[in-house]
Amino acid sequence: MHEIEPGKVVEFFLALDMKVMELNLLSLSSVRAFAAAWEARKEPLHVLINNAGIFSMSAPQKFSEDELEEHMQVNYVAPALLTLLLLPSLSRGSPARVVNVNSDMQWFGVLDPDDLNLTCGKRKYSSVAAYSGSKLAQIYFSSLLECKLRSGSGIHVICVNPGIVKTNVIRTLPKVVQAIYNFIGCFSLSSLEGARSVLFCATDPQVVQYADALKAKGWPVCSYYSSICKPNDTSKHAQNMNLALRLWEKTAEIIGLSTEDIEKLLPIC
Structure with missing residues (x-):
């Protein structure tokens, strides 16, 4: 077997047995249908x-058919529902992992569980406020679910920031801004x-060891x-467990x- 230099990306072409299933995160009914x-x-x-x-x-600002702000639904609420509904399958696959792709924008996140749509006037809507809030919400949910999953379940929930990756996220921006982004993109990561870091969190044994160590503490x-596959700190906002619990309760609603429904989905150790 050839050794791979640290930090080097190698392409492997494998024959995969892939099956595609439809899932629309802008529709909670679609999430339920997919999970079923x-x-x-x-x-x-x-x-x-x-x-x-x-x-x-x-x-x-846009809203889904479920009357949720689109960033909050696609980035947080729909994946949270999907994760909970797939817990029985994850239990059958134990040891198993849930890897939530996050962002450094969580550092700028501010969240009010009673105003997830940013419509109450307390905070003015902007795509930055909506996106950063949804990423902070994802960490809150991931942390509480990780706590609720007993050590014997063999399931862990991990968040990862893949770094600045050059994608088509800028497609709605003015051409001048796109040109600047493309220039900066020369210094960002390719999709590969x-x-x-996402695949590292999904496969490497030391990720589970680190998660177990955090639980023990x-x-x-x-x-x-x-993005360099190393444990990192979250924002101080993300460590507010009282707010995390309020969000959990609001999300369940x-x-x-x-609460009983969720308890039934949690693995019995």
């Missing part, structure tokens, strides 16, 4: 990577390089990894799952 179709297979699920997300820069925040 998957659960009907009674197959194990070893890794769930919640990677899909939106950052509609310069676009006006951006996937490195009683640290309330889930494992958070950087939005997705229509009671």
Whole structure:
């Protein structure tokens, strides 16, 4: 076997047995239908990577068919519902992991569980406020779920910031801004390089060891990894467990799952 130099990205072309299923994160009914179709297979699920997300820069505020602000629904609420509904499959696949792709924008996140849509006038809507808030919400949810999953479940929830990755997220911006972004993009990561830290969190044994160590210390925040595959700190906002609990309760109300419903989905150790 050839050794791979640290930091080097190598492409492997494998024959994969892939199956595609429809899932629309802008529709919670679509999430429920997807989860039901998957659960009907009674197959194990070893890794769930919640990677899909939106950052509609310069676009006006939009709402989903569920009357939720689109950033909050796609980046947080829908993946949270999906994760909870797939817990039985993850339990069958134990040891298993949930990897939530986050962002350094969580450092700028401010969250009010009673105003997730940014419509109450306390904070003015902007795509930055909506996006950063959704990423902060994702950490809150991940941390509480990690705490609720007992050590014997074999399931861990990890957040990872893949870094600045050159994508088409700028497509809604003015041409001048796109040109500047493309210039800066020369110094950002390619999509292949951006996937490195996500795959590391999904596969490397030391990720589980680190998560177990955090639990043993009683640290309330889930494992958070950087783009260079190293544990990293979250913002102080992300360590507010009282706010995290309020968000958890509000999320359960939005997705229509009671405390008893969620307890039934959690693995029995």
